[in-house]
Amino acid sequence: MGKLFSKTYLALRQEILSGKLASGKCLVEQPLADKFGVSRTPIREAIRQLQQEGLVESDRRGGLRVTVVTIADAIHLYDCRLGLEQIAAMGACENATPAQLEDLQDCLAQANLADSIVTETIGNNSSGLSISPEQSDELENRLRIDQSFHRLLAESSGNPQLVDLLEQVFSKMALLRLTTTYQQPDVLEIWAEHERIIExxxxxxxxxxxxxxxxxLIASKARVVQALQGLRTGASLQGIALF
Amino acid sequence: MGKLFSKTYLALRQEILSGKLASGKCLVEQPLADKFGVSRTPIREAIRQLQQEGLVESDRRGGLRVTVVTIADAIHLYDCRLGLEQIAAMGACENATPAQLEDLQDCLAQANLADSIVTETIGNNSSGLSISPEQSDELENRLRIDQSFHRLLAESSGNPQLVDLLEQVFSKMALLRLTTTYQQPDVLEIWAEHERIIExxxxxxxxxxxxxxxxxLIASKARVVQALQGLRTGASLQGIALF
DNA sequence: TGTATACCCGTTGTATACAAACTTTCTTTA
DNA sequence: TAAAGAAAGTTTGTATACAACGGGTATACA
Incomplete structure (x- = not known):
């Protein structure tokens, strides 16, 4: 179906997840409609969808804006994951199909492959602050792999409700993870932890x-919180709002 | 704000949760608009909201219908609660305010009060199949108390994300309750379990x-599953109560 | 100069008209 | 008679116009 609202939804989503539409940015319907060359109606639909995903939230004044993820939110979301993914893992032990187990292993293999490529071409990032486009791509790739792993884990539980709930959590974390992964390029530990889960x-x-x-997840949470606190002290951002 | 869409949202939600709009019923915009005396626009908004809550889902043909909750869904939802509420309880241990602890205790007191009233006026329901209006009201009351308890527990965690997710789970479980009528569960056990949590x-x-x-939650799930299995084998739909 | 009020403008909410996609049914033809 | 196709009806998607609400600014008055 060539529905406009799904196109604008994808475009808007991409703008948000790529940071072109920054966190906290107010979403006004008419300018967005002009920008995408459609009327307000599909824009509204798209925004509703994004709101459902947690990428858009309502302002205090009833307006809408790109979701602002605070340190507190990050911690809270990790706690939600902690609860849900433990259940997912236990469910996966009972219900994971051979194909799903294979997918999980593939995921790990891709992770190791991606990691070796990064190590070869870039080396560790301890030297400088700037990130090259190649590094950015590779880190983006790692992020995708990590997300795939956790998504597969959820699906392997055979519990669609759980998949839905985790999907929401992941969406909200997407903004957060986008910025934190760059701060935390040392992911060897993460793959090792994934391997233990699979085993x-x-x-x-x-x-x-x-x-x-x-x-x-406790380790990941600690890594992220550390990265976020480093971010906060570095920049002169007031209060809890990070972005 | 006197927005129409919020009124129609509440009305629609009430119709769904009261069973007037049965599970699986297709939601067509124009008839609903006529019914509530508004145009299609606020109806659409309301439906989107309900979709976000999980009370409305998309049909296979792209249409929308009142969410259908199956027995398997009930089990899956209990597993989700298991994961989330354990985190909630642990969070509550750290973050519950004195006022929230008091609310939880009040909840338990109300439960005991309601239970004694039911015991006095009705007695146990082991004799007959039919349920009087008074019994129905009292069981409804117990259900509300149980929901309040779990809602308060979630709020006491100090984790708004967790509250949101659990709210969705509760909404969907409320739908399941509608597909059947009530059966008196062993509520004394339930209150005792609540008390242990509070302590x-x-x-x-x-x-x-x-x-x-x-x-x-494991005990509750077992109770529900047992009731559902009895419901399946037995000819008469006695129904279940979700605690 | 400070405050209050009135007006303008921006934004969202709502209604409505029209278009596009899909279904269903009836008709026509092999 | 069966199958294919066309026409009518249903439903959702989209554009647009208008209304209502709110914020901000300017102006008038104290």
């Missing part, structure tokens, strides 16, 4: 899987 | 709280 699931050991997920 | 939280013992929540 536990393949052994159908739900307790071990839950523990592995818990450890992974 | 753990008041002692700020997050591990105990998580265990208490886990035990409670």
């Amino acid at each position: 536990a699931i393949m052994q159908r050991d739900s307790q071990a899987a839950a523990v592995a997920v818990r450890d992974h | 753990a939280i008041m002692q700020r013992d997050s591990q105990a709280a998580a265990v208490a929540v886990r035990d409670h």
Whole structure:
């Protein structure tokens, strides 16, 4: 179907996730409609969709803006993931199909491959502050792989409700993760943690899987919080709002 | 603000949650607009809102209908609650305010009060199949109390994201409740389980709280599954109550 | 100069008209 | 009679016009 609203939705989403529409930016219907060459109606639909995803939130004055993710939100979202993904891992131990297990392993393989490429071509990023386009692409790639892993994990649980809820959490974190991954290029630990999760699931050991997920998310949360606090002290951003 | 869409949203929501708009019923914009005396625009807005809440889902043919909650969904939703509410309880141990603790205790007191009233006026329901209006009201009351408890628990965590996610789960479970009528569950056990949760939280013992929540939800899930299985085998739709 | 009021402009909410896609049914033809 | 196609009806998508609400500014008056 050639619906305009889905096109504008995708375009808007891309603008938000790429940072062209910055967090906190007010979304006004008519200018957006002009920008995309459509009327206000599909813009409204698109914004509603984004609101549903958590990428757009209502302002205090009833207006709409790109969601602002605070440090507190990041922590809260990680706690939600902690609860949901432990259940997902336990469910995966019971219900993951062979194909899904294979997908998870593929994901890990891609991760290692991507990591080796980055290590070869770029090396570690401890030297400078600036990030080249190639680095940016590779880091973007890692982010995608990580997201794929967690999405596959959710799907492997065989619980569609869980998938839906986690999807929402991931959407809200997308803004956050976009900025934090650049600050935290050392992801070898992450892949190791993913491997432990997969191993536990393949052994159908739900307790071990839950523990592995818990450890992974607690570690990730710590990494992100550290990165965010570093960001905050570096810039002169007032209060809790980060972006 | 006297926005029409919020009025129609509330009206539609009420119709869905009261069962006047049955699960699976297709939602067509123009008839609904005629029914509520508004144009299609606010109807669309309201439906989008309900879709966001999970009370409306898209049909296979792209149409919209009142969400259909299956038995499998019920089990999956309980698993989601299991994950989220354990986190909520642990959060509550850290962040619950004295006022919130008091509210939780009030909730329990109301539960005991309601229970004694039901016991006095009605007695247990082991005898017959039919349920009087008074019984129905009292069971409705208990359901509200139970929902209040879990809502307060979520809020006590101090995690708004968690509150949002649990709200969605509760909404969908409310739909399931409508597909059947009530059956008197063993409520004394439920209140006792609630009490254990509160005690753990008041002692700020997050591990105990998580265990208490886990035990409670596993028991609740078992109760519901048992009721559902009996419902399937038995000819008469006695129904279930979700606690 | 400070405050209050009135008006203008920007933004969202609502109604309505029209278009496009899909369904269904009836008709026509092989 | 069956199948294919066309026409009518249904439903959602889109554009647009207008209304209502609110904020900000300018002006008038104290």
